[in-house]
Amino acid sequence: MDLRKIVDSGQCFRPAEVVPGIYRFITGDNIIYLKEDNSVIEGIWQDYFDMDRDYAKIRSQIPENDEYMQAAAKCGEGIRILRQDPWEMIISFIISQRKSIPAIRSSIEMLCESFGEMMTTEYETIYTFPSAAMIADKTLKGSGTGNLPRETLFEALMESKLKDCKLGYRLRYICDAVCRVIYGEIDLDSLYNLDSEELLLKLKEINGVGDKVANCIALFAYSRCELAPVDTWIKKVIDGVYGGINPFPQYGDVAGIMQQYIFYYALTHKEEF
DNA sequence: CTCCAGGGTTTGC
DNA sequence: GCAAACCATGGA
Numbered sequence: 001m002d003l004r005k006i007v008d009s010g011q012c013f014r015p016a017e018v019v020p021g022i023y024r025f026i027t028g029d030n031i032i033y034l035k036e037d038n039s040v041i042e043g044i045w046q047d048y049f050d051m052d053r054d055y056a057k058i059r060s061q062i063p064e065n066d067e068y069m070q071a072a073a074k075c076g077e078g079i080r081i082l083r084q085d086p087w088e089m090i091i092s093f094i095i096s097q098r099k100s101i102p103a104i105r106s107s108i109e110m111l112c113e114s115f116g117e118m119m120t121t122e123y124e125t126i127y128t129f130p131s132a133a134m135i136a137d138k139t140l141k142g143s144g145t146g147n148l149p150r151e152t153l154f155e156a157l158m159e160s161k162l163k164d165c166k167l168g169y170r171l172r173y174i175c176d177a178v179c180r181v182i183y184g185e186i187d188l189d190s191l192y193n194l195d196s197e198e199l200l201l202k203l204k205e206i207n208g209v210g211d212k213v214a215n216c217i218a219l220f221a222y223s224r225c226e227l228a229p230v231d232t233w234i235k236k237v238i239d240g241v242y243g244g245i246n247p248f249p250q251y252g253d254v255a256g257i258m259q260q261y262i263f264y265y266a267l268t269h270k271e272e273f
Numbered sequence: 274c275t276c277c278a279g280g281g282t283t284t285g286c
Numbered sequence: 287g288c289a290a291a292c293c294a295t296g297g298a
Binding site for chain 1: 292293294295296297298
Binding site: 010011093094096097098099100101103104169170173207208209210211212213216229230231232233234263267 | 277281
């Protein structure tokens with residue numbers, strides 16, 4: 001496992017190197033600080049870091065004729081597909097559209113500081129990623145959603161501190177997502193039971209969630225590793241390297257892992273484009 | 274100042 | 287159906 005590569009691999013936005021050589025990961029109200037030479041990963045983090053999957057074996061099964069994939073996988077050795085929180089992935093990847101990665105991180109941290117729960121550790125003060133209920137409660141200043149009409153909550157959210165999170169035109173998408181969860185129009189826990197096709201359709205009901213964002217949520221939260229989100233970087237590779245033919249479907253149930261290797265490879269070899 | 278960012282929705286043909 | 291216009295705003 002290579003923590004530096006995972007932090008830089010574009011699948012997560014909050015994990016970071018807090019002091020040289022020490023990396024912080026956070027999910028829900030769980031925080032862990034790891035050194036590069038970590039050895040013990042226990043409890044919920046076993047699942048989070050996808051420890052039960054044999055990535056070396058997966059890399060060894062890449063066909064020899066796919067030289068670009070071979071190179072990308074070698075470069076990305078140590079990357080894992082994190083099993084992250086569905087709500088956090090929905091909000092994070094809605095924010096991600098047409099934003100640079102530093103700008104995405106900045107917006108997400110502002111959202112956490114405004115609506116999350118403060119936690120102090122030996123390294124830092126950090127805020128949890130707020131649930132939909134926490135965002136609604138703080139917006140309504142504790143008066144509760146009760147039998148509040150959806151439209152009223154939506155308008156209140158549009159005027160809340162969310163306005164200060166640099167969300168731009170995505171603000172109304174975030175407000176829609178909060179409303180969907182609060183009013184039970186989507187149940188994120190029950191989505192684990194859907195097959196991938198149904199999962200993508202359900203996710204795309206959310207305003208501002210299209211094909212790419214839905215695929216990212218399905219891959220990074222619901223661990224649908226057969227899905228390979230196609231973004232601008234992947235598109236550049238498909239067109240520039242693979243002659244316009246998407247190479248990922250042939251990788252079957254590990255296509256999403258290959259996508260992550262390619263994404264990291266493209267990001268760290270920008271000069272080749 | 275200009276350009277572009279891990280896209281999605283709306284509009285026009 | 288498909289391509290093009292439009293979207294807000296931080297970084298570079």
